[in-house]
Amino acid sequence: MRSNRKKPKNDQTKPEMKFIKSLGKGTYGSVDLFSYTKGDGSTFYNAVKISDSKYYNSINREFKVLSKLRGCQGIVQSFGNSLLQETDSDGKKVYKMAIEYAAGGNLTDFIRINRKLSDTFVKDFTRMLLQGLASVHDHGYVHCDLKPENLLLFPRHDQETRFCSYELKISDFGLTIKAGEESVCWETKSPFVGTPLYMSPESVHDGTAVEKTLDLWSLGCVVLEMCVGKHPWSGFSVDDIKSRLLCGKAPEIPETVPCDARKFVEKCFARKAEERGSASELLLHPFLVGERKVDGAGGGGGGGGERRRVGLRIRKPPERFDDIAKKPLKLKVISSKSSQFKRVSNKPQKVKIGRSRHPKSNFAPVQ
Known part of the structure; x- marks a missing residue:
């Protein structure tokens, strides 16, 4: 049948x-x-x-x-x-x-190419980072490995206005644990969690429960790196960093760092973890808010502040090039005078630069 x-x-x-x-x-x-x-x-x-x-x-x-x-x-x-x-x-x-897929690469490469970032980029990237971090903490997690390499950039293109903006997002949650738990990543020979250059004082103590404020110290290291264009603790070995943290020392903040940014980083570097506040509270710091009026402060999910993408306006739409495969794909590239880019037309593209210095990138955004 x-x-x-x-x-x-x-x-x-x-x-x-x-x-x-x-x-x-x-x-x-x-x-x-x-x-x-x-x-x-x-x-x-x-x-x-x-x-x-x-x-x-x-x-x-x-x-x-x-x-x-x-x-x-x-x-x-x-x-x-x-x-x-x-x-x-x-x-x-x-x-x-x-x-x-983050076509803009990570913040490490962005800083390496552009060195220290403009105040506008530092503030907007910090604001985006805090909003993401507030979501992580609101769900009861501690990221435990916050660093520029784990912060990804997403270019967005507006064909009508010819404006290219960047959005920053947190990635790599392989070391993330619940707040209050002891990290399984601590080892006898290396009793710290995360990456040495960005670890907090409490990260060098064995058998200590991990709290959300650990991420805020790492945040301060990231903001400092965006301001000065080099790693915190640059030139120090892991053992030196550990010793200095145990002695209550934080990375040095150069005099070139603006006053409001300095105060923000100093709050992140508070020796007593509870004095660092929270991600949501840091969104209301004068460094990020300035003289703007903030309504509905302290709301859930990282309330406070204003989220916007940072970027630049270009005179001519991005051209196409085949950076990814032999057969050209539908890719778009932000033009730049940097040698990191290929010239794709006989007539050089021009960039209209605002007050902040034009950021360079050697990554091809995929639509």
């Missing part, structure tokens, strides 16, 4: 996945760029974080945290309902997690 059951139709909506290039490698795995082509011909791009099975706990922790933070402002978004388990070319089990 012939069955009347219908054969399942092929899923025409499932996008075709194609590897584009490697974006980088780290301790816990690598990140690759993939393109996805839908049945209607439209193409979009995602970064895919890939981790070996021995680092499963880290990537699984990150996926769970990002799942809780979906839709939150200032947080890199993840996709899917679970990690994807596959086997690599060597037959080893790997786990994959799809996240937003």
Whole structure:
């Protein structure tokens, strides 16, 4: 008897996945760029974080945290309902997690290219960072590894106004834990959590519960780096940094740092953690608010302050170039006089510069 059951139709909506290039490698795995082509011909791009099975706990922790933070402002978004388990070319089990592709790269590279950033960029990036951090803390988490390398930039292009802006988001939640818990990342030989250059005094004490204020010290280090264009504790070894933190010392703040920024960083560097305040409170600091009137201060989800993207206006729409693949994709690049860019037309593009210095970037934003 012939069955009347219908054969399942092929899923025409499932996008075709194609590897584009490697974006980088780290301790816990690598990140690759993939393109996805839908049945209607439209193409979009995602970064895919890939981790070996021995680092499963880290990537699984990150996926769970990002799942809780979906839709939150200032947080890199993840996709899917679970990690994807596959086997690599060597037959080893790997786990994959799809996240937003940051075409502007990370803040580390942005600072390296532009050196110290303008006051406008420092303030706006700090505001975006605090809003994301407020969301993390409101959900009861401590990031534990806040640093420029884990802060990603997303260029946004307005074709009508020819304005390119940047949005900053927090990424890499592999070390994130619940506030009040003791980090599993502390070790006997290196009793600290996070990256040495950005760690807080309480990070060098073994057996100490992790609190949200730990992230605020790291925030101060990031803001200081944006202001001066170099790492905090530059020139010191890990042991030197640990010794100085134990003695109650913070990174030196150069005299060139503006007064309002200095006071903000000094508050982040308060020896007593409770004196640093909270991410939501720091959003109302004069460094970020100035003389602007703030309504509804202290609201949930990082209330206070004003969120806006920072960027520049260009006279001519971005041209296309094939930085990613042999076959040109639909990419757009911000023109610049820097040697980091290729000239893509016979007539040089021009940039109209406002009061702040034009930031450079060697990353190609993908639409």
